[in-house]
Amino acid sequence: xxxxxxxxxxxISTNTVNLMDNKAINKxxxxxxxxNQPKKxxxxxxxxxLQGHIKIFDPVTKEVFVDKRNAIHYENFSVCLxxxxxxKGTKFITEMHFGNGxxxxxxxxxxxxxxxxxxxxxxxxxxxxxxxxxxxxxxxxTDPVNNKMVVNHTPGLKYTDIVVSCLLDYGExxxxxxxxxxxxxxxxxxxxxxxxxxxxxxxxxxGAGLPLLTHVxxxxxxKALNRLIQIEYTVRVQTLTNLTA
Numbered sequence: 001x002x003x004x005x006x007x008x009x010x011x012i013s014t015n016t017v018n019l020m021d022n023k024a025i026n027k028x029x030x031x032x033x034x035x036n037q038p039k040k041x042x043x044x045x046x047x048x049x050l051q052g053h054i055k056i057f058d059p060v061t062k063e064v065f066v067d068k069r070n071a072i073h074y075e076n077f078s079v080c081l082x083x084x085x086x087x088k089g090t091k092f093i094t095e096m097h098f099g100n101g102x103x104x105x106x107x108x109x110x111x112x113x114x115x116x117x118x119x120x121x122x123x124x125x126x127x128x129x130x131x132x133x134x135x136x137x138x139x140x141x142t143d144p145v146n147n148k149m150v151v152n153h154t155p156g157l158k159y160t161d162i163v164v165s166c167l168l169d170y171g172e173x174x175x176x177x178x179x180x181x182x183x184x185x186x187x188x189x190x191x192x193x194x195x196x197x198x199x200x201x202x203x204x205x206x207g208a209g210l211p212l213l214t215h216v217x218x219x220x221x222x223k224a225l226n227r228l229i230q231i232e233y234t235v236r237v238q239t240l241t242n243l244t245a
Contacts, residue, residue, distance in 0.1 A: 047240040050077060052214050052233065054194065056221060059167070059230040070216035070233075071116035073123060077213050080198050081237075091211055093149060094135040094199040096166045096231065101127030102193030102217035105185050116215040123212045125195055129188040130173045131206055134164050134196075140204065143167070159238035164196060168229040180224035192220040196233060 056066035080091040102125070104112045117123040133141040136148035146167035153160040176189045184190075197210040204210075214235065223229050 048081070049238045049240055050074070050235065051238075052216070052235045054216050054218075054234075055232045056194075056218070057230055057232075059228050061227075065221045065229075066216075066218040068216065068218060070214050071118045072214055072235075073118040073212050075121055076123075076198065076211040079211070080213060090201065091198040092135070093162065093164060093196050093213060093235075094133065094138065095131050095197045095204065095210060096134050096164065096233070097125055097128045097195050097197055097206065098130040098189075098191045099125035099128040099193040099195075100186065100188060100190055100220070101125065103220060105220070111219060113217050116217060117212065118215055121211070122209070123215070124207075125193050125212075125215070127193075128206045129191075131197075132166050132168075132172075133204070134166050135199070143169075158241070159236050162235045162237070164231075164233040164235070166231040166233070168223050168231075170225055170228060173223065177222070177224045179226050180222045182222050182224075185220045185222075187222070189224075190220045190222045193217045194231070194233075196235070 050072045052070040052072060054066060054068060054070050055064065057064040076091070083091045102114050114126060117126065132147055134147045134149060135141060136144035141147055146165065148165050150163045151160060152163060173189055177187065182190055194216050195212050196214045198213050200208070200210050221229070
């Protein structure tokens, strides 16, 4: 017998209808498969963590006066990082300032420590009395061998250290006491606070409006003619990844 003609539905052959249905099914399966694929999102939960540590000691006797962490001025430091990442050449660490207003000592010898000044953009030490340039590329740095910065990084690790070194030599500062035996602890060079400051073009020194980047307050340490004081100030910049809410 001859082949039967295709059955029709509303004037369309059954084979044509089946072909259209198969295409629709394949399309739906493809769409569902695409919808079920995990969507790749940028890692928006990464971050940057900053921490600092300061060590103050006599490089001759090796006596350690201060060994502690410091406070970071996060607003000013964020500007510092962004400015330098954008090659704007400002706000980078340039000076170390010393002061004597971070503590009070009562007649019995009890020390009261003030909070660090890290909450307002124009922050400063409580009572700055001396400073040194620690940027060893600055022409005004008179001793770049001992007052300098080094960047330390180990490949594969997610942090980098900025090590700031500063030396107060025997004759620094001018006008200091001959011996480190002060009984009052309120002299200009009996230091109890210290900070790192960023660069501003054309500005330098105490009261110049440089941005405060870090601040640390500690038990009073007297600088006198009879001893050296070395400061090693480390700021660690660490990237954080895969953070969860």
